Amino acid sequence: MDKQTIIDISFMREALKEAEVASKLGEVPVGAVIVVDNSIIARGHNLRELTGDPTAHAEIVAIRKAAEVRKHWRLTDMTLYVTLEPCPMCAGAIVQARIDRLVFGAYDPKSGAAGSLMNILQDKRLNHQLEVTAGILADDCGKILKDFFKDRR
Amino acid sequence: MDKQTIIDISFMREALKEAEVASKLGEVPVGAVIVVDNSIIARGHNLRELTGDPTAHAEIVAIRKAAEVRKHWRLTDMTLYVTLEPCPMCAGAIVQARIDRLVFGAYDPKSGAAGSLMNILQDKRLNHQLEVTAGILADDCGKILKDFFKDRR
Numbered sequence: 429m430d431k432q433t434i435i436d437i438s439f440m441r442e443a444l445k446e447a448e449v450a451s452k453l454g455e456v457p458v459g460a461v462i463v464v465d466n467s468i469i470a471r472g473h474n475l476r477e478l479t480g481d482p483t484a485h486a487e488i489v490a491i492r493k494a495a496e497v498r499k500h501w502r503l504t505d506m507t508l509y510v511t512l513e514p515c516p517m518c519a520g521a522i523v524q525a526r527i528d529r530l531v532f533g534a535y536d537p538k539s540g541a542a543g544s545l546m547n548i549l550q551d552k553r554l555n556h557q558l559e560v561t562a563g564i565l566a567d568d569c570g571k572i573l574k575d576f577f578k579d580r581r
Numbered sequence: 582m583d584k585q586t587i588i589d590i591s592f593m594r595e596a597l598k599e600a601e602v603a604s605k606l607g608e609v610p611v612g613a614v615i616v617v618d619n620s621i622i623a624r625g626h627n628l629r630e631l632t633g634d635p636t637a638h639a640e641i642v643a644i645r646k647a648a649e650v651r652k653h654w655r656l657t658d659m660t661l662y663v664t665l666e667p668c669p670m671c672a673g674a675i676v677q678a679r680i681d682r683l684v685f686g687a688y689d690p691k692s693g694a695a696g697s698l699m700n701i702l703q704d705k706r707l708n709h710q711l712e713v714t715a716g717i718l719a720d721d722c723g724k725i726l727k728d729f730f731k732d733r734r
Contacts, residue, residue, distance in 0.1 A: 482654035517673025
């Protein structure tokens with residue numbers, strides 16, 4: 429396993445911790461962390477139900493926090509880790525924030541916009557493209573979602 | 582001109598007023614209003630530079646306000662009016678919020694996701710589709726953007 433993959437797994441475990449927090453709150457368990465220079469600058473988990481905010485997906489929560497820390501909307505040189513493939517809204521937000529690299533866990537065949545249904549992150553017609561690494565801890569990231577929906581039935 | 586178009590023009594004028602506020606603040610002039618039962622429930626204009634929030638496009642600002650008013654993320658039966666065709670992030674947010682209908686002014690050939698580059702609002706693979714009306718006051722909505730960028734050069 430190369431060094432970058434070992435680093436990616438380590439940060440994806442942190443994103444999974446955020447997903448676990450969401451799960452305990454009764455939110456669909458998706459978690460994210462944003463990393464710059466190998467340290468976490470922002471964390472987020474899905475908060476749609478508790479906040480009543482349709483944009484409060486894990487990625488957007490983390491992006492807004494990272495922008496607060498940086499005091500600028502342009503998040504160049506940051507890597508976003510998220511347990512589930514981003515939806516079109518979140519993929520679009522990642523492009524808007526000029527994030528450098530996306531690492532995600534499980535694919536989302538129903539609404540994924542980083543390769544499944546479309547790929548907003550690598551569309552040359554848009555004004556920003558980024559590197560995407562998929563499938564880091566995919567089984568763990570998928571399992572927490574499956575368990576959540578199984579328990580709810 | 583049919584009755585619905587007259588109503589649409591009237592609300593697009595309100596969205597233009599929001600774009601004018603953005604312009605005066607030095608923000609790219611895009612404005613939005615959200616309407617339910619023919620009255621405005623939320624207004625928003627682009628605030629990306631002033632807030633430093635990459636997600637603070639007019640549509641998202643208005644959607645978050647409408648969700649606060651409704652105290653729920655699901656904005657069924659609402660119509661969003663925006664002066665410029667939504668980008669992928671905003672089109673995705675409109676789908677996430679389950680908005681009923683989108684009316685926009687000018688097309689955005691560079692990043693529009695309501696027909697120009699893609700159509701996220703009417704993608705049958707996603708779990709929500711909506712009615713889209715384009716080109717209401719398109720000239721006025723485009724002119725405020727052109728004037729803004731001309732003045733900045």
